[in-house]
Amino acid sequence: MSAPPLESAVNHTRLLNDKRIMSSQDSSCSRAEDIDARTRKRPRNLKQTHFFTSVRKTICSECQMSYVQHLRSDRELHEKYHRRAIEGVELGPTNTLTWNAIEQHQLKSGLDGKIVEVNVESSKEISVAEELLDIVNQVLSAPKDNRGWSSDPNRGKVFLFVIRNKAVGICSTERITEGKWMVYDTGELVPKQKLPLIIGISRIYVSHKYRRMGIGLRLLFAVQKHSIYGLRLTRYQIGWSQPSEFGGKLALSFNGVKHKSGKMLIPIYEER
Ligand SMILES: CC(C)(COP(=O)(O)OP(=O)(O)OC[C@H]1O[C@@H](n2cnc3c(N)ncnc32)[C@H](O)[C@@H]1OP(=O)(O)O)[C@@H](O)C(=O)NCCC(=O)NCCS
Numbered sequence: 649m650s651a652p653p654l655e656s657a658v659n660h661t662r663l664l665n666d667k668r669i670m671s672s673q674d675s676s677c678s679r680a681e682d683i684d685a686r687t688r689k690r691p692r693n694l695k696q697t698h699f700f701t702s703v704r705k706t707i708c709s710e711c712q713m714s715y716v717q718h719l720r721s722d723r724e725l726h727e728k729y730h731r732r733a734i735e736g737v738e739l740g741p742t743n744t745l746t747w748n749a750i751e752q753h754q755l756k757s758g759l760d761g762k763i764v765e766v767n768v769e770s771s772k773e774i775s776v777a778e779e780l781l782d783i784v785n786q787v788l789s790a791p792k793d794n795r796g797w798s799s800d801p802n803r804g805k806v807f808l809f810v811i812r813n814k815a816v817g818i819c820s821t822e823r824i825t826e827g828k829w830m831v832y833d834t835g836e837l838v839p840k841q842k843l844p845l846i847i848g849i850s851r852i853y854v855s856h857k858y859r860r861m862g863i864g865l866r867l868l869f870a871v872q873k874h875s876i877y878g879l880r881l882t883r884y885q886i887g888w889s890q891p892s893e894f895g896g897k898l899a900l901s902f903n904g905v906k907h908k909s910g911k912m913l914i915p916i917y918e919e920r
């Protein structure tokens with residue numbers, strides 16, 4: 649059975665918690681009614697007692713999912729989700745040879761992988777990409793990303809890094825026209841300078857187990873080469889949407905530039 653998508657997993661947890669809170673409130677109310685029914689009198693000086701059950705949630709420092717540690721169903725849900733965030737998302741029983749591998753790579757560690765451009769005609773490929781993007785948004789505490797790519801490849805693309813039968817990395821992009829330089833250290837924008845950009849990195853993510861093996865950079869090289877048919881973009885035509893701590897480090901190594909002041913700048917844009 650395939651694992652539930654992230655949103656439903658998280659909603660399920662919320663639902664469970666809501667139900668638990670409701671039922672603890674219900675039980676305190678029914679006690680007052682029971683006393684009333686037994687004595688058949690209006691109870692005097694009866695103070696309603698509220699029992700507050702504090703549901704202590706644990707937030708996993710790796711996958712950021714919040715769950716209730718002492719509840720088995722919650723723990724199991726987290727384990728399932730955690731595994732996918734750390735090790736990648738299964739492509740499923742579909743014959744992966746039909747997935748459009750545009751590049752083959754051997755990593756420093758000796759592992760073989762390939763880059764797949766998600767085919768928007770394939771609902772399976774879209775659902776794997778969306779599942780991974782939901783994980784990224786959860787990990788980054790980011791809002792839902794622009795999914796224009798799923799209806800029109802001219803609005804953006806998604807590249808997956810696949811090892812064996814799992815998608816372990818993802819990069820989703822969108823077409824943009826301009827951005828700005830951002831000072832890496834301070835996050836300040838360089839004023840009065842518009843930067844012509846063509847592609848924005850909406851989300852990029854590599855599963856924990858496969859980080860620092862060069863997958864992030866390889867995905868970015870694929871964006872350079874395969875975003876626009878017949879055109880290889882320069883690094884400086886690609887911008888970042890609100891780079892995270894690690895995203896900023898990857899950005900520095902991919903398309904950071906040194907300003908005459910000595911400060912490092914990275915190209916960023918505002919995601920719509
Ligand atoms: C950012 C992320 C995609 C990088 O993926 P990755 O496959 O580990 O990156 P690479 O191995 O290609 O790194 C290339 C270079 O970027 C820099 N870099 C990447 N991650 C770094 C880190 N955690 N610390 C320091 N430098 C880092 C290094 O210069 C690295 O080269 P090196 O390993 O030879 O030193 C990954 O850390 C991730 O998914 N993080 C969580 C999600 C996230 O923050 N996404 C970015 C949103 S903007």
Ligand SMILES: [Zn+2]
Binds near residue numbers: 711
């Ligand atoms: Zn976790």
